[in-house]
Amino acid sequence: MDDKTEKKSLIPKMTNFGKWLVLILLAFILIWPLSAGLYWTVYRAYTLVDPTRFRDLDANVEALLKSTTPESEAPRKGAALLASIRNRLEQEMDSTFGWSINDLIISPTRWLDNRANRQRGSIFATRMMTTFFSTNLAKYGKVDKENENLKEAREKYFAFTSDSWWFPSSENQYEKGIAELKQYEADLLKSDSGAIYNLRTDDMYNMLEFIIGKQFLDEPLGLLVQSNDQVPYTELDDHIYYTQGIILVLRDALRTFVHLYPEVQEKGGKENISIAFKEMDQICSFDPLIVLRGDHDSIMADHRGKVARYLISIRERINDLAQSIKS
Template sequence: MSRFGISSLKKLIQNKNSSRAIVVMAVILVLLAGVGVTAIRTQVADQQVMPVSGEIANDAEIAPLVFRSAYFSLERELNDSAVGWVPNDLMISPTAWFDNKENLQRGIIFATRGIINVFTTNFARSGSGEELNKHLLKAQTSSFPYAEDVWMFASSESRYKEGIKSINSYLKDLENDKAVFNVKTDDLYVLMNTLESLIEMPQSRLKTGVKSHFEADDAIYFAKGVCLVVRDVLNTVTRAYPELMNRGGKQNITVALETLDIIALFNPLYVFAGGNKIGDSMAPNQVQALASKLDITANRLRDVKLALDK
């Protein structure tokens, strides 16, 4: 800084009115920063599991609950999120910097796609030779596979909402006896296998693909998004089919759901990747901590799956 600049700065500080203005501005900036951090953290805070209350009497009640569990978290992001669908926001948008929210939503749509495939192919027809319901086929092949970062023409949000609408059209067909909902033990086995695979994908990424703090939070919040969907589906299906609890082991499912609840609560002020190849082995390793929780969940789901295969 030049002598003129230093002199001007001294005069500004020495002036009482100017000093007060500087203090006020500093306080405002701190408050704004605090509000910003709080807003960002709130957007990835604890997400409650899809509520399932009372006794589930028959297939007419099971089908809407089961299908809704697949898109419950996605619908919440589309309709209830204060920042909307972030992955397709342009770089000029302030929300484009909410990378934790972005990765959470990417994890949610990734898991939703996999589960809708199972429900469409296995739950919504009587046998492998039967034709798929046209509404579910549209959701499976056109709506949910749509890229999550498209912002113009047919946006990602509009396609995903279209997919949810298609599922509701299938459920309407089901009410009018124009569609099928038929779940067998083999179908539950396929579902458990899919849930296990969905967990293993982010688990593998956490174990081998994270080399810095910046990569750590992306991987962790993607994993959290996947787990939110898996938790909704596992909780709903085990409530709808209590025999799954008995055959697969009540303890296995209880521990899996409890572990998924812990993952849903994960929302630190800062994500540390201690122990990775960045020279900071003294820092906490939250990557490894979350990977161990995913290990527990995957192992429990595998035990349930194997019990169904006996």
């Protein structure tokens, strides 16, 4: 009897605190996989309603490429190129939840910040590409007058703030800008309209240099290469999806440009542009469940750094393509 009592006393009794600690640990072990699974299920269901990955070229651009060939007349090529530039902005406006940057704070869509930042990138890139087109390709010389439709679109409508809900709304202004572009495209196809499209070899080079320059791709790259201690954790995904919006516009425009002017792929340009498009596809389909900020030898992924590497590769390949045109 004494031996049994002695053996029992060797086993320490668990305190109430210890019991609660064990219960909390067990709950954590069981609950977090369930929570993660629930989050994944809800998010994937959301992506069925409002796509977040864009692996393939948009159907509208695919149709453009089929209807316009390298042998098409210059005005038709110009109309197709400009249509590819405005395409992404139209897709964002016509998406499931529309233009959500300017939604009121009481609206659930106001909190969909990934799509909002993608839309910010889309209007930025549309504005920049339209500006280059208007000031370089839609006239015969630098001192010539700009096309009124393009000038109105870039200076008045696309320059409008992206978060105005009313008086006037951002959507209203952007729709007017798109209408101005469409009017120019229609005028191009009329022989007596006076609309001009004049793309020369030096314009091809200048456009590629503009794309990789300080005004365009260097802007999102600067956001992606900041050190982690300079970027709040809540802003990590903002920079990624902003870059995605820019690349979605650029991919549409460059795909159309290369299709209409296959001569740019000569002198080794074909391999460079192929790699650039592959990297663009990676950014356009980039949508991790949770954006992480792994630093140095951290076990966590560095998602912002990964997108930066894709973007740097795109810049280098486009630069090589530009140099092959110049030589």
